[in-house]
Amino acid sequence: MAYNSTPTRNPGDLWTASDHNQYIRDNFAAGVPDIFAAQGDLAVGLDGKAAVALSVGAPVSILASDPLSVTGMMWDTRDIVLVRRTTSYTFASPNGYLLPFENLIYDSASHWSIANPKNINILTDGIYLFTVTMSLSNIPTSDLRCSVVVDGIAVCTVVRYSYPFNRNLNLAYSGYFTAGNILSVEIMPLTYGTTVVVDANNPCGLALIRLI
Amino acid sequence: MAYSVVPTVATGDVWTAAYHNTYIRDNFAAGAPGLFTTKGDLVVATGVNAAGRLAAGPIESILVSDPTAYLGMKWLLHKRAQVKRSTDYNPSLTTYKIPWETENYDDNNFWSVADPENLVIQENGFYLVSASVYLDVTTLSNSSYKIDLFRNSTILATEGVFLPNISSPVYLSLVWLDQFLQSDKVSLNVFSYNNVIVKANIATLFGICRWM
Numbered sequence: 218m219a220y221n222s223t224p225t226r227n228p229g230d231l232w233t234a235s236d237h238n239q240y241i242r243d244n245f246a247a248g249v250p251d252i253f254a255a256q257g258d259l260a261v262g263l264d265g266k267a268a269v270a271l272s273v274g275a276p277v278s279i280l281a282s283d284p285l286s287v288t289g290m291m292w293d294t295r296d297i298v299l300v301r302r303t304t305s306y307t308f309a310s311p312n313g314y315l316l317p318f319e320n321l322i323y324d325s326a327s328h329w330s331i332a333n334p335k336n337i338n339i340l341t342d343g344i345y346l347f348t349v350t351m352s353l354s355n356i357p358t359s360d361l362r363c364s365v366v367v368d369g370i371a372v373c374t375v376v377r378y379s380y381p382f383n384r385n386l387n388l389a390y391s392g393y394f395t396a397g398n399i400l401s402v403e404i405m406p407l408t409y410g411t412t413v414v415v416d417a418n419n420p421c422g423l424a425l426i427r428l429i
Numbered sequence: 430m431a432y433s434v435v436p437t438v439a440t441g442d443v444w445t446a447a448y449h450n451t452y453i454r455d456n457f458a459a460g461a462p463g464l465f466t467t468k469g470d471l472v473v474a475t476g477v478n479a480a481g482r483l484a485a486g487p488i489e490s491i492l493v494s495d496p497t498a499y500l501g502m503k504w505l506l507h508k509r510a511q512v513k514r515s516t517d518y519n520p521s522l523t524t525y526k527i528p529w530e531t532e533n534y535d536d537n538n539f540w541s542v543a544d545p546e547n548l549v550i551q552e553n554g555f556y557l558v559s560a561s562v563y564l565d566v567t568t569l570s571n572s573s574y575k576i577d578l579f580r581n582s583t584i585l586a587t588e589g590v591f592l593p594n595i596s597s598p599v600y601l602s603l604v605w606l607d608q609f610l611q612s613d614k615v616s617l618n619v620f621s622y623n624n625v626i627v628k629a630n631i632a633t634l635f636g637i638c639r640w641m
Contacts, residue, residue, distance in 0.1 A: 234438045241453070242435040249460040250432045253474030257494070257501025260461065260472055270474065273494050273501040277555075277641050280492040280502075292494060295641050297555060299608060323608050346557075348604050350586035378591070385575045385589035389604035420577075420584045424606035426555065426640060 218246035220266045261288040277325050296341055299323040301422035302351075306415040313405035315366075316351075316415065318423065328425075339398040343427040349388040349402055352419030353377070359408035365390055366403050383416060391428070400425070432459035432478050473500040493641070510539035510548060511636035517565075518627040524620045526579075527562070527627055529635060539637060547614040548637050555641040557606050558585075560617050563632035564599040564625040566592075572623035574599045579616045580609065589620075599625070600632060606640070 223240045226232065245251055248268060249260045257273025259280075274280070274292020283291040299322035308314045317334035328338050339345070353361060360378050363386055364371035373390035394400070402423060406413050415421055435452045438444065457463045460480060461472045469485025486492070486504020493505045512529035528545035539548040550556070562576055575589025586605035609615070617635050619627065627633055 234440045234442060237438050237444070242437060245432075245435045245452075245456050245460075249472050250474065250478050250480035251434065251460075253480060254477055256474055256476050258474035276494055276496055278494045279505075297606075297641065299606075346606065348586070348606055350588070350603075350605065352587055383573070383589075384591070385577075385587035387586055387588035387603045387605070420586055422586075426557075426606055 218243040220244050220247035220268075222266065261290060263288065294325060294341075296328065296339075296343070296345070296425070296427040297323060297325045298328045298337055298425045299422065300329055300337070301420070302415060303417055305417040307412060308404075309406075309412050313362075313364075313403045314413075316402045316404060316421075322422075335401050337400040337423065337425060339394045339400060340396055341427060342393075342395045344391060344393050344429050345425055345427050346389070346391045347400070347423060347425040349423050350386065351402075351404075351421040352383045352385045352416045353404070354383045354414045354416045359406040359411035359413075361413065362405045362407060363388065364403045364405070366401050367392075367394060367398050371403065383419065385419065430455040430458040430463075432456050432480075434478070473502065475500065505639075505641070506536075507639055508537035508539075508551070509636070509638040510535035510537065511634055512540050512548070513631075513635070514627055514629040514633050516629050518629075520619070520625075520627070523622060524618065526616045526618050527633075527635070530629075533634070533636075537639075544614075546616045548616070548635070550609040550611055550613040550615065552639070553610050554608070554639045555606065556609050556615075557604070557638050557640055558615060559602070559604045559634075559636045561602040561632050561634050562600070562617070562619060563628040563630045564601070564619070564621070565628050566596050566599060567624045567626060569594055569596055570623055572621055574601065574621045574623070574625070575619075576601045576603055577618040577620065578603055578605055579618055580607065580613050584618075598628070 221239055252270045258270035260268050261271045263269050271288050275294050278292040278294040281293040300318035301320045302318055303320050315335040326340055362376050364374040375386050375388050377384040433451050464472055464482045471483040472480045473483045475481040481500050483500050487506050490504040490506040495503045511533040513531050515531040526546040532540055537551050571593050573589055573591040577584045578586040585607055586603055588601050588603040
């Protein structure tokens, strides 16, 4: 029902059945709580004197403005992914290797699957923060490079120089990504013939969240 | 007051006082602004044709969906804490958890002097943890230096370097996002083969902030 501004009446004026239906019945039907259909609905203005119910968003979403939507706002689900390795992973140079993750700790949508364990799929445009951690061993003769790559291009890299101990690394980066981007972690020993072990006795994982 | 859908009337129908109380008085009370009591109140559906009042959250809080909440949503504050050393710390062991001494800020009782090594999670959620440590190397020898982020007895993230035979200061920093549960204890472990001192400095900090 559309809302109709209620007219002014003076003493002696009639209040007809039609007036009742238009200004009482229909106006209540156009407002709160009559427009509500389910728990979590919010009343939002459409334009002058018109309201609509905005359904509550999925878990882990926040209310944000969105001029492109009908109501001017939306529930924005925060993309969050936590993946880890729990067994060691060995590979040899000279190529860069994309690290396959094994265990999904949390995924707010379908960003990762065991069928495609090296890739984190970006589903929504936005600014993301991601962090990576791992410990690498058995690489006595080589420097080592670890990069976060987006669609095959490194966007953030750290280097650990050759020495005979485990090399622990933590990497954090924030950047704008678009839906369809594929994010991976690449490890590359810089000396031919080197064997690299991602050590499962230490933490190995990737965490990602969309900030806005 | 419960909301009742206003009936259609026709010419000649009687509109009684009871109708007025049910369909006019009670319906105004069951909607906006009848439900409002305080600046910042929002009206949110509790079900079909039913509304409730959601009070504004604390300053800097954001509106998030929460299927377990009465109204399907809640105000979420990015609760945060940061602690530091105010004096140098000279551990006797090569592996130790840093006991923190002073809060820079803490709005959710994450830290207490009675439990100086731990930031204790008060609410389930996703938290961003950051650590920065300034180590003064007191002996000359080859050594690796690392910091490990713990949740209870589990290492979540690690960062380290190897430095050959130097006495220069060592700076390590780490950022990690993870899902924590109420009562989880978050701590920072330092490891070195060398004798080191954790310096009381602006580069020795341990912080946490809730994101979702």
